[in-house]
Amino acid sequence: MPLIMIKCVRTGQVVATGMVIDRDAWIRLPADWEGDRFLCAACDTVHAWIKRDAFLDFTRERALRQ
Numbered sequence: 001m002p003l004i005m006i007k008c009v010r011t012g013q014v015v016a017t018g019m020v021i022d023r024d025a026w027i028r029l030p031a032d033w034e035g036d037r038f039l040c041a042a043c044d045t046v047h048a049w050i051k052r053d054a055f056l057d058f059t060r061e062r063a064l065r066q
Ligand SMILES: [Zn+2]
Pocket: 008, 009, 010, 011, 040, 041, 042, 043, 044, 045, 047
């Protein structure tokens, strides 16, 4: 399954939230759906986020399958 990514609000880097989700399940979620807070790898801060801030990384998914 693809990783859920967000853009770090402090550094602007794209970071993985640590969550994965099926594409169809993701589409069904409302834009204000709250994901699990996570410790950001880029700035070492716990970020809260909602679906509107996030996107799926299918590139990462393909890499894991190889
Ligand atoms: Zn961050």
